[in-house]
Amino acid sequence: MIDLKLLQKDFDALxxxxxxxxxxxxxxxxxxxxxxxxxxxxxxxxxLQAAQNAMSKEFxxxxxxxxxxxxxxxxxxxxxxxxxxxxxxxxxxxEALELLAMAIPNIPDDSVPEGADENDNVExxxxxxxxxxxxxxxxxxxxxEQNGWIDFERGVKLATSRFSVLHTEAAKIExxxxxxxxxxxxxxGFAEMSVHAIVNRAAxxxxxxxxxxxxxxxxxxxxxxFLIPTAEVPLTNLYQDEILPPxxxxxxxTGYTSCFRKEAGAAGRDTRGMIRQHQFHKxxxxxxxxxxxxxKVFEDxxxxxxxxxxxxxxxxxxxxLCAGDLGFxxxxxxxxxxxLPGQNTYREISSVSNTRxxxxxRAKIRYKDGKNNTLVHTLNGSSLxxxxxxxxxxENFQNEDGSITIPEVLKPYIR
RNA sequence: GGAUAGAUGGGUGAGUUGGCUGAAACCACGUCCCUGCUAAGGACGCGUACGGGUAACCGUACCGAGGGUUCGAAUCCCUCUCUGUCCA
Numbered sequence: 001m002i003d004l005k006l007l008q009k010d011f012d013a014l015x016x017x018x019x020x021x022x023x024x025x026x027x028x029x030x031x032x033x034x035x036x037x038x039x040x041x042x043x044x045x046x047x048l049q050a051a052q053n054a055m056s057k058e059f060x061x062x063x064x065x066x067x068x069x070x071x072x073x074x075x076x077x078x079x080x081x082x083x084x085x086x087x088x089x090x091x092x093x094x095e096a097l098e099l100l101a102m103a104i105p106n107i108p109d110d111s112v113p114e115g116a117d118e119n120d121n122v123e124x125x126x127x128x129x130x131x132x133x134x135x136x137x138x139x140x141x142x143x144x145e146q147n148g149w150i151d152f153e154r155g156v157k158l159a160t161s162r163f164s165v166l167h168t169e170a171a172k173i174e175x176x177x178x179x180x181x182x183x184x185x186x187x188x189g190f191a192e193m194s195v196h197a198i199v200n201r202a203a204x205x206x207x208x209x210x211x212x213x214x215x216x217x218x219x220x221x222x223x224x225x226f227l228i229p230t231a232e233v234p235l236t237n238l239y240q241d242e243i244l245p246p247x248x249x250x251x252x253x254t255g256y257t258s259c260f261r262k263e264a265g266a267a268g269r270d271t272r273g274m275i276r277q278h279q280f281h282k283x284x285x286x287x288x289x290x291x292x293x294x295x296k297v298f299e300d301x302x303x304x305x306x307x308x309x310x311x312x313x314x315x316x317x318x319x320x321l322c323a324g325d326l327g328f329x330x331x332x333x334x335x336x337x338x339x340l341p342g343q344n345t346y347r348e349i350s351s352v353s354n355t356r357x358x359x360x361x362r363a364k365i366r367y368k369d370g371k372n373n374t375l376v377h378t379l380n381g382s383s384l385x386x387x388x389x390x391x392x393x394x395e396n397f398q399n400e401d402g403s404i405t406i407p408e409v410l411k412p413y414i415r
Numbered sequence: 416g417g418a419u420a421g422a423u424g425g426g427u428g429a430g431u432u433g434g435c436u437g438a439a440a441c442c443a444c445g446u447c448c449c450u451g452c453u454a455a456g457g458a459c460g461c462g463u464a465c466g467g468g469u470a471a472c473c474g475u476a477c478c479g480a481g482g483g484u485u486c487g488a489a490u491c492c493c494u495c496u497c498u499g500u501c502c503a
Binding site: 045059 | 462464466467475
């Protein structure tokens, strides 16, 4: 959630920043209006309630002294009616404000480039040079079929489209990748965590998936529980509604989970192959930091993901997301795109974001900053999407006969 | 699944014939004082959120969650969640 005080104080500046993310100024005006309405409603209610509390106190004294309370009771009863109205008005104002405020995305950082969609993203740098092939490199699904690595048909049979099953060698590589990634991240100081894949509404509100993106989530029948779309949700919300001691920060975590997404808005995109699945595996990085150190931790996380790709000998590039392509909760984001020779293009394999205090405000994660409680900064990044890493290995390490070489660093992990 | 007990501040833990308890006491923690050496004594402070005020401070809300009764609820009633113990 954005800082409503900022909205009251410096509306024009905030509005200008959020318009880059496609937020209409009218919507913000409405938000500001609703915030003011709530403040007034609260003030009214609290004044009345203060009077009521004072009278109630008097009431007790009257009773003790055996005085007649009839007159006082009449006054108190009359006030009560006003309180009920005021309380109702406050409740309505509160709901209206929250409904709107929870749907406003984070403020993009000034460093975020202008732009509408992924075509306006800005490349920062390329890492490793794609190898040149003496033959035409195949796409991963051809290789998958030829090697018998991925069973798309049976995956669909078991569930529905966008599901697939890995066979023998590919399954082993997947497991090796997960282990390799977790070990790699641990060496960079990220503590390995094993979290569950089912969370409640509060957790998803904390990280910003709800209330706005309920359509993208798998919800459990008859329960207020959802399958996680990313480990960012359980990892970040671990500290929901807590006040952390300053010496606990930064908290650096890594965790492997399955991720579940309906991909509601992606009909027709990447239908072929294993790029976009309803259930996929991902190793995630999450950091909880003091505000002043989030910038540095962000750079560390980007470096971690990039170095991981380099260790796997996968050519990739770093891309700064433009305002229009930025996610809901991110103040700024760097995507890592891996080279896919079969597709002859770079494809997203990791996304690292600093949400600053956006999630912290929603999830109420603070730390003791001397005498004050200050909102922390939260960051998240994939390191990496496992399925896409497998694809990248297949395409980059393919040989002319269709066989696939295993990257050196993975060999110790495969038995 | 059945029976039963319980859920209070950083921790332990009072308070349940409704009002003087936002919450005793102890511990932990912080600042200061004293003392001076293998450890101790004293004073004060010490929950969170929101709103108002330059500030001291004031107001409102919160004793698992939600609702109800009442002029007034941590204390009474209802629903839910979770935990302990015992029985299947």
